[in-house]
Amino acid sequence: MASLPPQQQPQRRASSPAESARPEQSNAARTNSFSADSVDSQTLLLNSPPTESVKLAEAEATQQHAPAQTAAQSTEDNEPRRCWICFNDETEDDETTSEWRSPCPCVLVAHEQCLLDWIADMEAPDSRLRLGTTKGKILCPQCKSEIKLVRPSNVVVDSVRLSEAVLKMMQLPVIFFFAGTATYTTLRWFGKDIVYKIFGVQDAQTILRHRCVPSGLPSSSITMHLLNHVRKNWQIDFGLPAIPIILVLSRTRIADSFLPFLPLVFLAGGGADGAQGDSLLQFSWPPSAAFTVAILPYVRSIYNSYYDRFWAPHERRWLKEVQPRAGTEDDIEADAQGAEDDAEAILNAIAEEDEGGEDGEDIVEVEVDVDLLFNWNGGGLADNNNNAPENPPAPIARGPAAPPIDAPPVDDGVPVAAEANGGDGAAPAPNVPQQPAQPRRPRIRHDRNNFSASASIVNTILGTFIFPGLAGALGEVLRVALPKSWVTLPASGKPTGFLQNIWARSIVSGCLLVGLKDACVLYTRWKMAQNHHQRKVLDYGGSKGKRKNKST
Amino acid sequence: MFASKRLSKELTKLQDKLPPGIALVKADDFREWLMDIQVMDENPIYQGQTYRLKFTFSQSYPIEAPEVVFVRDESHPIPMHPHIYSNGIICLDLLDRQGWSPVHNVESVCVSLQSMLTSNTKNERPPGDDSFVRHNTQRPRDINFVFHDNAV
Numbered sequence: 163m164a165s166l167p168p169q170q171q172p173q174r175r176a177s178s179p180a181e182s183a184r185p186e187q188s189n190a191a192r193t194n195s196f197s198a199d200s201v202d203s204q205t206l207l208l209n210s211p212p213t214e215s216v217k218l219a220e221a222e223a224t225q226q227h228a229p230a231q232t233a234a235q236s237t238e239d240n241e242p243r244r245c246w247i248c249f250n251d252e253t254e255d256d257e258t259t260s261e262w263r264s265p266c267p268c269v270l271v272a273h274e275q276c277l278l279d280w281i282a283d284m285e286a287p288d289s290r291l292r293l294g295t296t297k298g299k300i301l302c303p304q305c306k307s308e309i310k311l312v313r314p315s316n317v318v319v320d321s322v323r324l325s326e327a328v329l330k331m332m333q334l335p336v337i338f339f340f341a342g343t344a345t346y347t348t349l350r351w352f353g354k355d356i357v358y359k360i361f362g363v364q365d366a367q368t369i370l371r372h373r374c375v376p377s378g379l380p381s382s383s384i385t386m387h388l389l390n391h392v393r394k395n396w397q398i399d400f401g402l403p404a405i406p407i408i409l410v411l412s413r414t415r416i417a418d419s420f421l422p423f424l425p426l427v428f429l430a431g432g433g434a435d436g437a438q439g440d441s442l443l444q445f446s447w448p449p450s451a452a453f454t455v456a457i458l459p460y461v462r463s464i465y466n467s468y469y470d471r472f473w474a475p476h477e478r479r480w481l482k483e484v485q486p487r488a489g490t491e492d493d494i495e496a497d498a499q500g501a502e503d504d505a506e507a508i509l510n511a512i513a514e515e516d517e518g519g520e521d522g523e524d525i526v527e528v529e530v531d532v533d534l535l536f537n538w539n540g541g542g543l544a545d546n547n548n549n550a551p552e553n554p555p556a557p558i559a560r561g562p563a564a565p566p567i568d569a570p571p572v573d574d575g576v577p578v579a580a581e582a583n584g585g586d587g588a589a590p591a592p593n594v595p596q597q598p599a600q601p602r603r604p605r606i607r608h609d610r611n612n613f614s615a616s617a618s619i620v621n622t623i624l625g626t627f628i629f630p631g632l633a634g635a636l637g638e639v640l641r642v643a644l645p646k647s648w649v650t651l652p653a654s655g656k657p658t659g660f661l662q663n664i665w666a667r668s669i670v671s672g673c674l675l676v677g678l679k680d681a682c683v684l685y686t687r688w689k690m691a692q693n694h695h696q697r698k699v700l701d702y703g704g705s706k707g708k709r710k711n712k713s714t
Numbered sequence: 715m716f717a718s719k720r721l722s723k724e725l726t727k728l729q730d731k732l733p734p735g736i737a738l739v740k741a742d743d744f745r746e747w748l749m750d751i752q753v754m755d756e757n758p759i760y761q762g763q764t765y766r767l768k769f770t771f772s773q774s775y776p777i778e779a780p781e782v783v784f785v786r787d788e789s790h791p792i793p794m795h796p797h798i799y800s801n802g803i804i805c806l807d808l809l810d811r812q813g814w815s816p817v818h819n820v821e822s823v824c825v826s827l828q829s830m831l832t833s834n835t836k837n838e839r840p841p842g843d844d845s846f847v848r849h850n851t852q853r854p855r856d857i858n859f860v861f862h863d864n865a866v
Contacts, residue, residue: 247776247816248716249723270817280816283777303815 246304247276268305281311346403352627353402356409359634360672362664370398409626412462449660454669461673473684480687484694629672636671637664717775718744724819736824739766746770750790751824753831759794760831766790767827768802769820779814782823794837795830801847805840806830 243262244251250273252262260275281300300309358366449457641649644661651662660666721744728738739748747769753760770781784792784802792798797805807813808826818826840846 247720249720249819276816279774280777283774303817 243271245272245276246270247272247280265309266302266305266307268302268307270302270304277309281309349403349406353405356405356630357402359630360665360668362634362668365663365665406626409629410623412459413622413626454666458669465673465676469680473680477684477687480684480691483691629675630668632675633668633672636675637667640667640671717771717773720776721771724821728821732821733825733828735828736821744771747820748785749820749824751828751831753828755832757832757834759834759837763793764790765793765831767824769823776816776819779809779811779818780820780823782809782827793831794839795834796836796838796840797830798840799843799846799850800839801850803846803850 242251242253245262250259260273262271263274263277264271265277284300300311301307302309354366354370357369360366361369640661648659648661649667661670725738725741728741732738735752735754737750739750741747749767749769750764751767752764766785766787768783768785772778772780782804784790784798784804786792786802792800792802799805804827806826808818808823
């Protein structure tokens with residue numbers, strides 16, 4: 163630091179009478195010969211033999227700048243000191259050389275300027291990023307004791323450095339905070355939206371309002387206020403965002419084990435403090451909303467096991483039939499195929515179940531036969547329109563022999579499909595029978611797995627957010643379609659039938675939707691299997707070569 | 715100026731006396747020196763071989779560490795060591811910014827490398843040597859090694 167020489171000069175000038183009195187002494191004791199009255203050679207001052215005045219000046223100097231200097235001085239016994247940084251020893255010092263410092267207990271001594279250079283390098287901002295561990299502490303490389311610095315402090319510099327450090331520390335938390343808040347708000351919004359769709363505006367407001375009461379009493383402090391708020395509103399604060407999460411989970415099998423208990427926490431918990439004779443939360447016939455919601459997961463489990471028991475085997479069989487391996491003539495053989503095929507079928511079934519939504523079917527169709535996609539679309543739509551209020555498995559109950567009711571839309575769909583897809587659409591289908599089956603099968607599975615990994619997550623989530631809307635809409639359809647006495651609340655206000663509440667209609671139609679969806683899927687599988695056997699390749703005769711479905 | 719002054723002092727000392735197994739090959743300027751090292755004991759991996767080290771000094775040596783790599787020519791292979799890549803780059807903490815301090819010098823670096831080889835028992839390259847050698851375009855000093863093995 164440059165502060166040293168200018169401060170020392172006045173002191174030396176003050177003591178100049180004493181100095182001038184001993185020039186020869188000083189010269190004799192030193193290896194290099196600076197004259198005593200050379201004003202700017204600090205080294206002379208430090209290493210000259212003690213006279214009273216010089217000692218005094220030196221004492222003052224060391225007091226101000228370097229308390230450790232006396233230690234440095236003691237090491238210069240017989241050998242000249244050698245700077246451990248520039249390797250110069252004191253015999254080479256000239257007027258530009260800086261002070262000697264011995265900042266630590268070990269024998270290392272160095273020029274102050276060398277030390278400061280080295281420290282500056284260690285502290286350089288970009289190396290600080292990498293260093294991390296030795297923050298701000300300079301250690302002697304040999305004895306590892308700390309080297310202390312005195313540096314002028316400046317409020318501005320310090321505060322800027324501090325705020326830089328704080329900002330750096332806050333980066334990650336802030337990112338997490340914003341991401342978390344955004345996620346939470348989105349989830350909460352979805353949850354609220356779902357509640358509105360299922361329960362209808364009025365009931366939803368009742369549910370949300372009596373839990374959203376702002377704590378009326380002025381609280382003593384902010385923390386108390388927050389605590390009160392949390393205590394009163396935790397069901398909203400945690401329950402609402404949890405709804406979409408649970409809905410998504412409920413479309414997978416992950417949550418099967420704990421799902422049945424969650425609604426109890428959310429809704430039944432509210433019965434204790436919140437319900438002021440609220441019909442939403444009482445056990446009676448018709449069952450209350452809480453009871454119904456709480457029972458839903460069990461209904462779901464029962465339905466799932468029913469499906470697995472009775473329909474999954476059929477689905478697997480139908481799926482297998484449209485695989486290239488199972489040719490038209492040996493479907494019996496295909497049925498009876500060994501463990502190898504079963505394994506594949508299970509794989510397929512798992513993949514299908516994960517995909518869940520109707521969109522998932524596209525993957526199969528695209529792979530197997532593009533035309534069938536349109537078959538399915540036509541059939542599915544028709545099913546939705548015609549059979550909506552009916553018993554879900556009805557379409558499947560029709561035997562294979564019976565002519566399909568929905569045949570006309572199916573047939574309409576075929577030419578459109580063939581034209582729309584042109585060459586690439588028709589290309590895979592003719593390949594199917596000719597190609598050796600073995601090489602093709604692994605590819606199918608591979609493609610599907612690739613697809614489902616990302617697609618199934620998106621499908622699941624998308625389906626989840628569409629589902630409540632669909633259920634609510636279908637509930638409205640129910641209201642219009644069913645007899646008035648079933649769906650209108652009596653004037654007395656107490657419901658007498660289950661379907662008189664909006665939420666009940668929504669839930670019922672949600673269940674219907676699930677059933678319908680599965681019915682459509684099953685019908686599609688069955689129909690695909692049927693159509694698969696009846697495909698034909700037409701000879702080129704007319705203007706266009708296209709395949710025609712002969713099922714009608 | 716700073717660097718060359720210190721290097722000239724080191725050079726004087728190197729020309730004067732060197733530990734066994736270490737030899738000064740070429741020090742024409744204060745930018746690049748060549749040193750040879752040999753492993754002096756009976757380590758079968760390195761027996762009878764001489765390795766050539768290239769030191770490259772920046773203007774701010776010794777504040778900044780020198781760049782030290784093994785160089786290969788017909789008589790000098792790259793030693794096999796789990797911390798030495800086959801292109802000669804050495805993963806040693808004292809050559810890195812964190813580990814370096816001006817208290818080290820050319821001689822002490824040579825001695826450290828010598829003992830690093832002496833104590834080695836594994837006749838192998840670092841994991842990922844192939845891809846590192848193929849893809850590395852950084853200078854050794856800019857590589858951020860992670861020093862996990864303190865037994866070198």
